[in-house]
Amino acid sequence: MMKVVYIFWLRQIKKYYRSKSRIIGSLGQPVLFLLALGFGFGPIFQKAGQGNYLQFLAPGVVSMSIIFFSVFSGIEIIFDRQFGFLKETLAAPVSRFSIMLGRTLGGASVATLQGLLVIIIATIAGFRFDVAASLSLLLLFMFLIAVLFTALGTAIGSLMEDFHGFQLVVNFLIMPLFFLSGALFPLEEAPKILTAFAAIDPLAYGVDGLRGSLMQTTHFGLPVDLAVLFCLSAIMIALGAYFFSKAQV
């Protein structure tokens, strides 16, 4: 079982470092957000008495890069279906749960790496945080967000036959989750309706956790963030594994 989990984890890692264009390509969007929004809204944010916007925005953008990258990693199952490799894994005499777990942990690991790259870029742009104090908590939150959304991607990918539905998933699931999560604006000041949505948005807890570990300011509180993400990740893995186990070719 552990060997199977490991070999599928390794497969994701190998595919990641072999796809330089994907690594670079996925950095484009976060960089644009950091530069355009960070510097564009910076002065207004400052005038409103909220402090440095880049400091506020960076954790949000990190979470964005992780959610996009990890959902895509999960959905890659559709590529495997189209290129045929899925048959090889589904006919194998190993539990489908271990296959799913391996690829989810692998996808989550690369999404976390991608998040770290974004933090480095943000630091170059002027973002500051106490590395020594926050690194372990930061990694934990990044990884939990990544696991949750890779598993979600796997669940969706197991149900979809081809990539036609992918745009739908991005526009009606990922985008709303991202924009309502408080990644771009402070939830404290937002209208009630937005905070209500944020409360049921899993990513909001991820963003809040990241902000909490990077800058010691939170909306829900770190223990709540941690508990919510942890439970949802477990549920999503179970759900993803279930759908994956039902997959046919």
Added chain:
Amino acid sequence: MENIIEVENLTKSFGKITAVNNISFEVGKGDIFAFLGPNGAGKSTTIKMLTTLLEPTSGQIKVAGFDVCHDEDDARHSFGIVFQDPSLDEDLTAYENMDLHGVLYGINKKERKERVESLLKFVELWDRHKDLVKHFSGGMKRRLEIARGLLHHPKILFLDEPTIGLDPQTRNHIWSYIKDMNQKEQMTIFFTTHYMEEAQRVAKNIAVIDNGTIVAQGTPEELLSKTNSQSLEDAFLALTGHNIREESPDAWAHIRAMKRAKR
């Protein structure tokens, strides 16, 4: 002979198309069994059901004594498969594809290393074992798929058009290896092919499927005498007709029904 595969009243429909229509057959342990039929007859669909990749619409399948619909995991332990369509991970190297397969089928590290090397040498890909599969030619990919299928030694080996797109030298080479495994390890071989001389040469038993139904079954000799033919190709044509197949068997049945109506 003890049966290792038992299929009873197996049916598979995709919407309106009935790809496999109420077929029943058995394959004896240690047999080399050829499953022949024109394009779209339902061969691959049957193999996918036998190997737990597709759920039957109705019917019973026992593979190595296990019901594939209920004891999938046990059934999966008993067979290996080479698919008709590509099933390699093109972003991995030839070696990595083989190695991953070895892990999936529980071969230990040392043995994996030895077998992967010897099989890649056997299909003449060892020189390229560090290359990504996406840079391989069609024939090279096919050879890799076969080598991967031979890596572990299951009780039953399913081969769906294994030699498609390969030159005669390679085909003979691979068949002699498979026949050897069949003899030495009593491994049951279940294969499909469109090369009739290949089937005639290696098969001990044959079933012919057409439009989702089995139209004949027996040893190669029995099929020849039954149809008064000199070669299996003639027998095949006598059994399945000379017309080129429509994509869907239903469309085909429809045309025949219309012909009948005209008469």
